[in-house]
Amino acid sequence: MIFKDKEEFKQVFLEYYNPLCNYVNSKIFDESQSEDLVQDVFLRLWSSREDIDLQESIKSYLYKASHNKAIEYLRSQKTYENAIAQQSLLSASDDENAKMLDIYIKIDRLKKSLRHLPPKCREVFSMHRFNGLTYDEIAQSQNISVKTVENHMLKAIKILREKVQRT
Amino acid sequence: MDLNKIILKVLNNEATKEEYAILESWKKESEDNIAILEDIRRGDSEVNLPYTDYDSESAWSKVEPQLESPSGSYWRYALIAGLLLLAVIAYVAFDNYNENRLKDYRTDDKIEHIVLRDDSKVWINEQSSLREVTDFQGEERKVALAGEAYFDVEHKEAIPFIIDLGGDRHIKVIGTSFNVINVEEDFDLAVYSGMVELHVLDRVIEVPKGQRVKLVNGSYVKLKNKSQNLISWKTRNLVFDNTPLSKVLQDISRHYDVTFDKKEGVKMAQCRLRSKFSDERIEDVLAELKTVFDMQYVYTPDNRNIQIESLKCN
Numbered sequence: 028m029i030f031k032d033k034e035e036f037k038q039v040f041l042e043y044y045n046p047l048c049n050y051v052n053s054k055i056f057d058e059s060q061s062e063d064l065v066q067d068v069f070l071r072l073w074s075s076r077e078d079i080d081l082q083e084s085i086k087s088y089l090y091k092a093s094h095n096k097a098i099e100y101l102r103s104q105k106t107y108e109n110a111i112a113q114q115s116l117l118s119a120s121d122d123e124n125a126k127m128l129d130i131y132i133k134i135d136r137l138k139k140s141l142r143h144l145p146p147k148c149r150e151v152f153s154m155h156r157f158n159g160l161t162y163d164e165i166a167q168s169q170n171i172s173v174k175t176v177e178n179h180m181l182k183a184i185k186i187l188r189e190k191v192q193r194t
Numbered sequence: 195m196d197l198n199k200i201i202l203k204v205l206n207n208e209a210t211k212e213e214y215a216i217l218e219s220w221k222k223e224s225e226d227n228i229a230i231l232e233d234i235r236r237g238d239s240e241v242n243l244p245y246t247d248y249d250s251e252s253a254w255s256k257v258e259p260q261l262e263s264p265s266g267s268y269w270r271y272a273l274i275a276g277l278l279l280l281a282v283i284a285y286v287a288f289d290n291y292n293e294n295r296l297k298d299y300r301t302d303d304k305i306e307h308i309v310l311r312d313d314s315k316v317w318i319n320e321q322s323s324l325r326e327v328t329d330f331q332g333e334e335r336k337v338a339l340a341g342e343a344y345f346d347v348e349h350k351e352a353i354p355f356i357i358d359l360g361g362d363r364h365i366k367v368i369g370t371s372f373n374v375i376n377v378e379e380d381f382d383l384a385v386y387s388g389m390v391e392l393h394v395l396d397r398v399i400e401v402p403k404g405q406r407v408k409l410v411n412g413s414y415v416k417l418k419n420k421s422q423n424l425i426s427w428k429t430r431n432l433v434f435d436n437t438p439l440s441k442v443l444q445d446i447s448r449h450y451d452v453t454f455d456k457k458e459g460v461k462m463a464q465c466r467l468r469s470k471f472s473d474e475r476i477e478d479v480l481a482e483l484k485t486v487f488d489m490q491y492v493y494t495p496d497n498r499n500i501q502i503e504s505l506k507c508n
Contacts (some may be wrong), residue, residue: 033261037254044250066257073261134245147469147482155244159451169484170436170468177202178485184198 029076029085036076039085040069046131047093054097055128064096090128144183151179296326301341305427310337314355315346317428327358339376344370344428366391370403373425381409384419423449430473439487439507441464450476456502464508 028125030036044065068089072079081088141149151169153178154160162180166173203209203406209217227467240327275409286494299308300323311330328334330353337360349356349369357365359376370388375381384406387482391408392399392414399406399414406419422433423445432449434442439462443454456462465487472480476493483489489505 033258036261037258040254040257041250042255048227048248049245052246053244058248062253063246066253069257070260082211131245138247145478145481145485146471146474147485150470168468170466175486180202181196181198182485186200 029072029079029081042090043063043071043086046128049131049135050090050124050128051093051097052160055100059123060100064100065093068092069095076092086128086132087125090125094124116141140187144186148179148182148186151176152183155180214351225244234393296329298326299324310335312348312353312355314348317344319343319427337372341377342373342375342427344373344425359455363392363394366393372401373428379409381407381414383407383423384420386425399435421445432471434467434469436466436468438463439467442467446476448477450479452476452498452500454500454502457504460504462501462505462507465505 030039047065047068048058048061051064052058054066055061071092072088079088141153144152151165154165154168155162160168162173164175165171165176169176197216197220198210200213201433203213204217235310273318285417299306299318301320302317303320305317305319307315308324309315310326314335316324316419319342322339322343324343325338327336327338334354334356335350336356336358338360340360345355345357345367347369351368353368357367357369357374359374359381364382365372365374367390369437370385370390372383372385372387372390374383383390383399383401385403385420388402389403390401392401394414399407399416401416404419406417406424407414408417409415426432426445432445434445436447445451453481467483467486469486471482474482480489480491483505485489487505487507490503492503493499494501
């Protein structure tokens with residue numbers, strides 16, 4: 028049996044749900060459909076948990092299952108846009124795809140640890156690190172001084188360091 | 195030199211050779227240190243990747259009920275099915291009985307979200323009460339309100355929705371959303387969609403979306419509804435968009451039920467804030483003001499008072 032109990036399954040769900048949805052959405056360009064497909068993958072995993080003999084990591088299983096779901100979905104939708112999306116989906120190598128999922132897993136992890144930052148601090152940090160805004164631009168858009176932006180950034184790094192060290 | 199500053203400089207490609215060396219030796223100290231740096235550095239290469247923050251907790255609550263329970267014998271299933279059937283019968287019977295009774299909701303120190311029998315949704319603020327006056331079967335849907343509530347009324351052309359506010363006023367709508375404060379002389383109606391009819395004695399005031407009616411010195415005054423924070427008690431969000439600090443403090447004291455006093459000589463006329471608080475604790479909000487305005491203050495939780503000692507604006 029893969030999971031000891033439902034709680035363990037839940038942990039896997041919470042860890043991979045967001046990255047998988049992002050991965051599938053990057054292929055099919057439909058956010059709510061992506062969520063449906065990924066939820067399907069998890070439901071299927073749970074109902075067949077006694078029969079599956081995992082030869083690989085749970086991550087690779089989830090990746091493959093979601094990937095196949097995405098292809099299946101695109102095949103069922105016979106529109107021109109989907110034909111193109113399907114083409115690019117099939118042409119990307121397995122390696123590239125797996126890497127893409129890894130990136131989404133990492134982003135997800137960083138975002139989760141960002142939750143420990145105070146709101147303003149988090150906003151400034153994300154604007155700088157994720158949206159690539161300069162201190163000046165952040166200062167202008169937020170109506171604060173560059174010095175304040177720098178203080179927020181320093182605080183963010185301090186908290187993130189403590190956070191990672193504790194876990 | 196402060197390590198945090200060095201990390202920041204390295205991330206921004208502004209570090210000197212010495213600083214790089216310091217960072218390198220820090221990295222050698224442990225795996226953790228490398229992981230931290232990686233974590234923080236992330237984003238650079240991934241800035242352009244489309245990313246959506248899917249809500250995995252709420253997805254889980256959707257998925258969980260669909261998970262079948264652990265396998266068991268046929269009899270166990272039969273027993274469960276039997277019990278379920280009984281529960282359903284009991285529920286239907288109880289529901290039938292309940293449906294004919296007029297409900298009375300009272301909140302003490304919490305906010306309640308209810309769905310009325312016509313599927314209209316109501317958020318009832320603390321220390322308020324909402325009572326069903328009719329059973330919604332006849333010509334009108336009628337409730338009575340004392341206190342504050344936000345209504346999202348189901349559109350039903352033929353059956354108007356009426357809110358009895360006591361005394362000489364009531365509200366009549368077909369289907370819209372709006373917030374009402376109805377506490378004796380404190381009356382405030384803000385409309386968020388559709389149109390609301392406010393009846394006072396034999397006068398009718400029509401209040402369309404985006405408008406607000408407030409009782410000021412005994413007369414009803416029509417205002418533009420500019421404040422997004424009027425219903426912060428329901429949305430849990432306080433939004434400030436270049437808002438004067440005096441107004442910010444007003445909204446904060448309303449939302450958190452606190453009072454602000456300032457030391458003589460503290461000036462805030464020039465201060466403006468752009469920020470958003472989503473369900474934060476008052477302590478975090480104050481910490482934020484401290485960062486932005488360098489605000490020095492004393493917070494006394496016992497009497498929910500904040501004394502502002504000093505602050506300055508950028």
